[in-house]
Amino acid sequence: MSIPSGPPAAVPRVPEAIHRRRWVILAVLMFSLLIVVLDNSILNVAVKTIASPSPTGLGATQSELEWAINSYTLVFAGLLFTAGLLGDRIGRKKVLLFGILLFGVGSALAAMSGSPGELITWRAVMGFGAAFVMPATLAILMNVFERDEQPKAIGIWAGSVGLGIAIGPITGGLLLEHFWWGSIFLVNVPVVVIALIAMAVLVPDSRDPKPGRIDPLGVLLSIVGLVLLVFGIIRGGELADFGDAVVLLSITGGLVVLAGFVWHEKRSSHPAIDITYFKNGAFSAAVAAVALVFFALMGVTFFSAFYLQSVRGYSALQSGLLIVPLAAAQMIFAPRARLVVERFGSRAVCTVGMLLVAVGLSAFALFDATTPIWVMCLVFFVQGTGMAHVMPPVTVAVMQALPREKAGSGSAINNTFRQVGGALGIAILGSVLSTVYRGEIDGHLGTLPAAARDAAGESIEATLGIAEKLGPAGAPLVGAANDAFVSAMHVTALGSACVALIGALVVGIFLPGKPPAGQRSEQGADDRAVPAGARR
Secondary structure, three states, rough: OOOOOOOOOOOOOOOOOHHHOOHHHHHHHHHHHHHHHHHHHHHHHHHHHOOOOOOOOOOOHHHHHHHHHHHHHHHHHHHHHHHHHHHHHHHHHHHHHHHHHHHHHHHHHHHHOOOOOOOOOHHHHHHHHHHHOOHHHHHHHHHHOOOOOOHHHHHHHHHHHHHHHHHHHHHHHHHHHHOOOOHHOOOHHHHEEEEEHHHHHHHHOOOOOOOOOOOHHHHHHHHHHHHHHHHHHHHHHHHHHOHHHHHHHHHHHHHHHHHHHHHHHHHHOOOOOHHHHHHHHHHHHHHHHHHHHHHHHHHHHHHHHHHHHOOOOOOOHHHHHHHHHHHHHHHHHHHHHHHHHHHHOOHHHHHHHHHHHHHHHHHHHHHHOOOOOHHHHHHHHHHHHHHHHHHHHHHHHHHHHHHHHHHHHHHHHHHHHHHHHHHHHHHHHHHHHHHHHHHHHHHHHOOOOOOHHHHHOOHHHHHHHHHHHHHHHHHHHHHHHHHHHHHHHHHHHHHHHHHHHHHHHHHHHOOOOOOHHHHHHHHHHHOOOHHHHHHO
């Protein structure tokens, strides 16, 4: 095929030396991302152990367990704006190295926690470091791959999330069977050391040649608003009363602060998040889909650990192995999602993916204490398949809607909505689970002293702890606790499925359909039109 005699439409901006080692760089970025995902998936398996009384665990309540997850997530989500802007401004490699180092320090300190409060604090430090890791990995990826290869690279990048989900629970189960609970955090330290060396040697630096200023007020407003909102939701679940004055003040205050955040961002000359991005319908639908799918899945991930370990009696390692089908599906299908999108278009692929997620979540409403293992594995595989056909296409839609120079900001927006959706999913669905469980179990706690009755009604772990102290007389309470938890899980699962259906509706309406053949062929032409020698 002849090369046009005129000047090319565009000159690729990736230097040839970087272009040649782009896949090695992607492997290092995936390893960095794996550290963050690995930690969260390990923690999901360990919640039952951490909830156990000392010396086995920390005796954390369900609310404290939620905050051990949400303190990380809220700091992470709140600082993503700043992390993305700093990466664009001072260099993405620099903030990536800083984030990994801080994450390692926080992991070591979390392993030595002596109370739930300390664990929550050091988890927040880990979230601070992770906020500088995840947006930088995706931003660097966008700057070492040309546009026509970005969907493939993002699919592989997203597949590494599945790898983390698979390795995390198994690693966590093995560690918990042979070591104390703090080992699930201490294992991050040697991984961080390897990642630091690999990034320092192999990963190139990049930045925005015309960066904007940082918006500390916007970041502060987002953090305060989210903390107030989620605290109110969690507290309402603990009390089984969303009409409580503290709950109402917290939720209302959070919504007001978040509204102030949006107002400030629209009028700021250097916003933490450029609101004009959301005028693009496909961009808005993509970030909404990210938030909704993680809202639905994170809440289910939280309660599935209790279902598998407390109700079904599986060990932490066995629970981790049961989640492998979900991870395997992501690892298999995420790197290939671009091929399906090329054939059917983003709208059709993401809509079907969200519907598969909804089907998988709805299936939890049919689970009981005797559901066969193969059924659970099939459901997890369906969920993973759905996610694998949602996350890569919507991530591509978000990142390619922005110029390469703003890759850090785009990555921050994508990950912020993902983490906020996950945090709210854990908070809201955790509150629903707690409220329904308390309502179901209360009728079986009448013979207990008042103080023990209140404590026993907070979570299934608390109820089982009281039943164990009662000896043989506590056997009926164990059965009642399992039944109450399964009923609460059914309600929560259906709520999660409804959220996934809303996500399917959003992407079905707003994401673009399959482009004409001529337009598809032109999209990658610019990057392929210039010989490799023309790269700078």
